[in-house]
Amino acid sequence: MPTNVVMPQLGESIAEGTIVRWIKKVGDKIDRDELLFEISTDKVDAEIPSPAAGVLSEIRAKEGETVPINSVVAVIGGSGEPASVESPAPPAPAPATPSESRLAAGPPPAAAEAPSRVAAAEQRPVRSSPLVRRLAREHGVDVSQVVGSGLSGRVTKKDILAFIERGSTSVPAPAAATPVATLPLASSPGEDAPTFDGDQPTVAVPMTVMRQKIAEHMIASRRTSAHVHSIFEVDFSRVQQLRQEHKSRYERSGAKLTLVPFIAKVVIDALRAMPIVNASIDGDRILYKRDINLGIAVALESGLIVPVVRNADEKNLLGLSLAIADLASRARAKRLDPAEVQGGTFTITNPGGFGAVFGLPIINQPQSAILGVGSLEKRPVVVNDTIAIRPIAYLTLGFDHRLIDGVVADQFMAHVKGGLEQFEASIV
Numbered sequence: 117m118p119t120n121v122v123m124p125q126l127g128e129s130i131a132e133g134t135i136v137r138w139i140k141k142v143g144d145k146i147d148r149d150e151l152l153f154e155i156s157t158d159k160v161d162a163e164i165p166s167p168a169a170g171v172l173s174e175i176r177a178k179e180g181e182t183v184p185i186n187s188v189v190a191v192i193g194g195s196g197e198p199a200s201v202e203s204p205a206p207p208a209p210a211p212a213t214p215s216e217s218r219l220a221a222g223p224p225p226a227a228a229e230a231p232s233r234v235a236a237a238e239q240r241p242v243r244s245s246p247l248v249r250r251l252a253r254e255h256g257v258d259v260s261q262v263v264g265s266g267l268s269g270r271v272t273k274k275d276i277l278a279f280i281e282r283g284s285t286s287v288p289a290p291a292a293a294t295p296v297a298t299l300p301l302a303s304s305p306g307e308d309a310p311t312f313d314g315d316q317p318t319v320a321v322p323m324t325v326m327r328q329k330i331a332e333h334m335i336a337s338r339r340t341s342a343h344v345h346s347i348f349e350v351d352f353s354r355v356q357q358l359r360q361e362h363k364s365r366y367e368r369s370g371a372k373l374t375l376v377p378f379i380a381k382v383v384i385d386a387l388r389a390m391p392i393v394n395a396s397i398d399g400d401r402i403l404y405k406r407d408i409n410l411g412i413a414v415a416l417e418s419g420l421i422v423p424v425v426r427n428a429d430e431k432n433l434l435g436l437s438l439a440i441a442d443l444a445s446r447a448r449a450k451r452l453d454p455a456e457v458q459g460g461t462f463t464i465t466n467p468g469g470f471g472a473v474f475g476l477p478i479i480n481q482p483q484s485a486i487l488g489v490g491s492l493e494k495r496p497v498v499v500n501d502t503i504a505i506r507p508i509a510y511l512t513l514g515f516d517h518r519l520i521d522g523v524v525a526d527q528f529m530a531h532v533k534g535g536l537e538q539f540e541a542s543i544v
Contacts, residue, residue, distance in 0.1 A: 119168040121152065121190040123183050124454050134182040134187065134325040136161065140172045153189070154450070156325040161416070163450050168192045175513045182325075189413065205456040251311060255280050326419040342517040345476045348529045352492055352507040354539050362544050371437035376412070379489060379511075380436050381463060381543065382535030384408055384429045387462055390528050394461045396482045397519055411460035411480060412440050414447045415469075421447050422480060424460040433543055468492065484519050487532075488512040 140146055142155070152166040173193035177183050230359050237258045252259045255276070262279050264271035310319040323331070342490040352395040355378045366373040387408050389392045395404045414421050423443035425431070431439060446452050462483060468491035469473040477488040490510040497506050511532065515525045 117194065118173065119170065119192040120188045121164075121167060121192060123155070123177075123185050123187050123189050124164060125185040132182050132184050135177050135179050137179050138175060139163070140166075142172055144172050146170065148174055152430070155424050161326060161450055162452060162454065166192060170194050183395070194307050194466055195325065198459055230489045250358060252276050267532075278318050279397065330419055333481065334478055337478050340481060341479045342523070343476075343479065343514060343524065344517045345514050346522070346525045347474055347510055347512045348533050350509055350511055350533050351497070351537050352509055354537055356507050358539060358541060365517055366434065366437060369434060369438075371434055372441060375489070375492065375509075376440055376464070377433050377437040378465065378536065378539060379487070379532075380410055380412075380425070380440065381433055382539070383462065383464065383487060384410065385535055386528050386531040389531060392524060393515070393520060393521065393528050396461075396484050397516070398482075402519065407459075407461065409459050409461045411463035411483075412443060413463060413465035414444045416448060421452075421457060422455070422460060422463055423447050423452055423456050424458065426459065463487070464489065468509060474512050476512060477514045479514055479516055485513060485528075486514040488514065502522060 129479075136156045137156040138153045139151050139315075146152060146166045146169065148169045149165040151163045152172070154161065154163045156162075170192040171194070172190060174191040175189070176191070177189040178185070183189060234368070236261070249459050251257075252262075257276055257279055259271055262271050262275050264275055310321065312319060352375070355375065358378075359373050363373045391404055392402075394408060395402050396479045397403070407427055408429040410425045411422040412425060414423060423446075425436065425439045425443065428436065428439075443452070443456065446456075460480065460483060463477075463480040465475070465486060466489045467477075468489050471491050473493075474490035475488040477486045479486050488511070490512070492507050492509040494505050495508040496503050498504075498510065499506070511529065513525050513529050
């Protein structure tokens with residue numbers, strides 16, 4: 117019996133997804149839960165498993181095509197059924213149709229290009245940008261023969277140049293390669309600097325689907341919410357002391373005791389005490405949420421994603437540590453389930469991990485507040501009229517002033533500050 121493969125829903129209000137690549141081709145045998153195709157939206161690049169075992173008998177959506185959720189994109193036939201439809205050749209990626217969605221929180225890194233196929237000699241899909249593939253072609257390098265050092269095996273410019281230096285080429289070089297000048301530009305982790313031909317002043321590179329969606333929803337969030345930010349200075353001496361005392365015990369349990377679980381724990385307590393910060397606006401109604409579903413922003417090679425720790429208020433500190441580490445790891449490996457990026461009620465983003473003193477994050481719609489965590493640094497502070505050196509970080513609450521008054525936001529942040537500076541040892 118044939119099984120239809122449908123475009124899954126990847127989050128609240130998401131109405132469509134874009135086919136990035138087909139991992140299997142028509143005629144291939146496939147097992148249930150074996151990876152079948154990759155899709156992209158503003159919040160997640162996900163590799164989608166097959167819903168059944170059999171043979172991929174039909175592909176109905178081409179690579180680069182944006183299709184509505186629940187649309188049939190492929191058909192899995194029984195193992196004895198012949199394939200009846202050839203897999204369509206992938207066209208150039210088309211711009212995605214705008215859709216209403218939550219915003220991926222915080223200032224994300226610049227996008228890298230979506231995975232694609234290299235022409236002619238290549239026998240398998242390889243992650244690399246168009247600029248890297250162009251460099252490879254000009255030097256006669258088969259990208260499929262290069263071991264990628266980037267995230268998820270992505271082939272970077274550095275990998276290509278190292279391959280060339282070793283004198284390893286796998287296809288004949290073009291007869292007249294155009295001289296290329298490489299401009300060393302600052303770029304995001306995993307993003308390759310563009311290459312310029314001769315005196316070419318600019319290079320146009322299409323946005324990825326994720327980057328297009330992030331751009332759309334950042335603007336939508338700014339247009340929707342009355343953004344206000346409140347910044348508090350927090351002394352992390354108590355937290356650092358507890359981390360040192362208990363980190364070995366946590367490591368034996370498979371958890372790394374970072375700052376984020378401590379912050380998450382006190383945020384959960386503050387949300388429970390002040391449920392308006394966990395609420396959202398629906399027209400002229402306020403929607404109070406029973407559950408505390410904590411979004412944790414994770415930087416990816418191609419953007420930013422916000423997986424959700426569901427029912428976070430039911431977890432202890434160890435449970436939060438394990439859940440956050442698991443979600444971040446699977447987000448980077450594109451192993452998140454669609455349900456794990458939806459339903460968040462409050463978001464924590466950590467620009468301090470890259471050295472930012474503090475940030476002014478954009479609210480993750482339809483939520484009403486977001487917490488930004490700045491870098492933790494030793495700073496001189498006044499303690500009992502004397503100068504002391506303490507580990508200090510700035511925490512920023514971005515909130516929707518339509519729903520949350522300034523005094524409420526400051527009370528919430530005072531709760532968070534107090535919880536961190538006087539963290540109870542019994543909780544650890």
